[in-house]
Amino acid sequence: DIVMTQSPDSLPVSLGGRAAINCKSSQSVLFRPNNKNHLAWFQQKPGQPPKRLIYWASTRESGVPDRFSGSGSGTDFTLTISSLQAEDVAIYYCQQYYTIPYTFGLGTKLEI
Amino acid sequence: QLHLLESGPRVVKPSGTLSLTCSVSGDPISSSTYYWGWIRQTPGRGLEWIGCIDFRETTYFNPSLQSRVTISVDTSANQFSLRLSSVTAADTAIYYCTREHFGEVSWWAQGTLVTVSS
Numbered sequence A: 001d002i003v004m005t006q007s008p009d010s011l012p013v014s015l016g017g018r019a020a021i022n023c024k025s026s027q028s029v030l031f032r033p034n035n036k037n038h039l040a041w042f043q044q045k046p047g048q049p050p051k052r053l054i055y056w057a058s059t060r061e062s063g064v065p066d067r068f069s070g071s072g073s074g075t076d077f078t079l080t081i082s083s084l085q086a087e088d089v090a091i092y093y094c095q096q097y098y099t100i101p102y103t104f105g106l107g108t109k110l111e112i
Numbered sequence B: 001q002l003h004l005l006e007s008g009p010r011v012v013k014p015s016g017t018l019s020l021t022c023s024v025s026g027d028p029i030s031s032s033t034y035y036w037g038w039i040r041q042t043p044g045r046g047l048e049w050i051g052c053i054d055f056r057e058t059t060y061f062n063p064s065l066q067s068r069v070t071i072s073v074d075t076s077a078n079q080f081s082l083r084l085s086s087v088t089a090a091d092t093a094i095y096y097c098t099r100e101h102f103g104e105v106s107w108w109a110q111g112t113l114v115t116v117s118s
Helices: none
Strands: A004-007 A010-012 A019-025 A039-044 A051-055 A068-073 A076-081 A091-096 A108-111 B003-007 B018-025 B035-042 B046-053 B059-061 B069-074 B079-084 B093-101 B104-108 B112-116
Touching: A004 A091, A019 A039, A019 A091, A019 A108, A039 A068, A051 A068, A051 B104, A076 A091, A091 B046, B003 B093, B018 B035, B018 B093, B018 B112, B035 B069, B035 B104, B046 B069, B046 B079, B046 B093, B059 B069, B079 B093
Parallel strands: A010 A108
Antiparallel strands: A004 A019, A019 A076, A039 A051, A039 A091, A068 A076, A091 A108, B003 B018, B018 B079, B035 B046, B035 B093, B046 B059, B069 B079, B093 B104, B093 B112
């Protein structure tokens, strides 16, 4: 299985500030035939299902504010949230969909 | 607008079979290019992909659960179902039905907590 390791486990942030969440996969999730990284980022708030923010490592889901951005390739990825808002307090997960079983990181909790 | 709604028993006895159905509205399964899947979430193991099915009944499973999992589809009812046999307390989780495309999960249901308890 591909292991997804996120860091940090929790991240204290300030409103208006910037947060960077890291995700490392135990093997590359770059699919050479389409030159795409099979990596997504999700946001989960209490009592809600995860919501996809980013797919293909850097493509923002429709309706997601542009303060959310994804970067990285191969095995190392980052979700950056700029101009932090109160509603961004949540747990963030990365997920690889390169190979079965599709696997998730354990999450990073963003705290104000 | 796509809507997924899970239904089924919320409590299952140990060694029994967990059964959940996901009703889909807003996207006909029979003509969809998507797969329809299940993911569960526990505090200890986090998010775990269980498996998925398409309208042709092509299925893919997590190898760690494959021996106990059945996923089926009923295109006439626009539903798909999960069965997990021989459950233990470790199968207590929030179960989500999802719409995905080869692991790219684009839509989640609200989720339902299933507890394994006697």
